[in-house]
Amino acid sequence: MQLSIRHETLYRYSVAQAYSIEQLHLTPRAEPQQRVLSWRITTPGHCSGYSDAYGNVSHMLTLNDPHDAVRILVEGVVATTLLHGGRLLTQENLSPLIFTVSTRLTQPTPALLALADATLPPRGEKVRTADLLRLTAHIFGAVAYVTGATDVFSTAGEALTLGAGVCQDHAHVFLACCHAHDIPARYVSGYIDPESTGHAASHAWVDAWVEDADFTGWISIDVSHNRLMTDAYCRLAIGRDYESAAPVRGMRRGGGDETMTVEATIVPV
Template sequence: MTRSAGNSCWIEGRTMRFSIHHATRFDFDQPSGHSIHDVRLTPKPASGQRIVSWRIDGPGKRSEWVDGHGNQVTTFSVAHQHEAVEIVVHGLYEYGGADQWLRYADTPSLPAPFWLRNAGLARHDASFDSLIDGLAERAADPAQRVAVLHELMERIAKRIAYKTGVSTVDTTAVEALARGAGVAQDDAHVFIACCRRLGVPARYVSGYLRNDDPDLHVGRTSHSWAEAWVPGLEWVGFDPANGISPRGDSLRVAVGLDYRDAAPVSGRRIGFGDAKMTVEASIRLVD
């Protein structure tokens, strides 16, 4: 069986290994006396996935904790004067399963209705009604929900062109829909907003997807998609930027109501001036 995204194919039954090098750097206009950076980049492998190796490197004092959404967080605290911070992830993961979508053994930390909250970057309003027209009755039927959400992805693809440089990490679903263009983060927020307006619990996923395949819409950073609640199946992934259900090459690291909850790296500092963030990620097939 194959999965298509453009000319890209997924070969079922073959063990595939992927390498990750992901660097996030902050350069400060003026030295900072203290900065703290929260890193949500510890993977949550699905059935059939295996983490071969994983390392997160960063400066200063390191601590580990779990946030309210069940994400593993690594915090780096630098308590001396500094002009830059760099956080780097090196990893290898592989997949050899045959599931039709990513399945997880972990127990949900929050009940499904929590993910109906109309808040944040995925907030919805009446501007989404034309996008979900005629879907509500079928979406309410668990037996039809997956098919309906695939149809929703198709509608989003027709309304929002994949285009870099037109949005930021603070762009809302309402803004992305009105603009009609965006990247994976925007597509995920619009999909989540539509799901919640239909009464379907949905959440934002931050993770990795190979970016060595020109037929996939993946930037030079980490990737974004969504998960929707389907009774009997629990959380099912949807990648509206690529029109697919994520498979074993998609590695989940964090979930949240929107990007801000699941941001790969977020921080705060004591000091003046601006901070410039640069991100470079390489996720490639190595076998």
């Protein structure tokens, strides 16, 4: 499949800002199941590229002159391939064990520990795809997708207690449960073809480490849709949680109010 992607993020400020800095994870990863045919990032200020600790293509955007708006636009075409059983065939230098560490957003609570114990094999046993899909189904049923129910600071425990959240909350709950059982699992940010749902936007899902009878490695799961990753997905970045893989994340100096609007269009071509 080929996905045509256009994603615009616009920040507006009530007073001029003296300085802004943004970390961008807005370039698709180089992986066997996806190939970038064309890609362009358009920003104001100074934008320099680098590879971060997780191998993500990243950019640092800085604006040193007074500004009352920041417009970040990415657009391009990515060719994707359907995975067998959601299995990633990437060759990585990172040990999967670095993705067993809890973060502020994925810290286990008693409720998360109970969910992990009820759905996953005992610690130390092999984890198979079927086990992780069972966990996914439980989260899908326990945390309803409700836009605006949480924000980027909400934790996995808060989302589970509330029983509502968005894709990043589903991912964080999944990660918290896996880490509680020492299962390597990581956050994925990217895009998804909305098909007929009309919900085109940045998306978040997870990778987790399995030991199936015929495969050992990473599989990719979309908790919000209760399914394995397909060729309808474009992967931008991986990390331990939202904070390390967010498409756009930064800070500003100048006071006043900030508003953000995001427009994303993902269309098969």
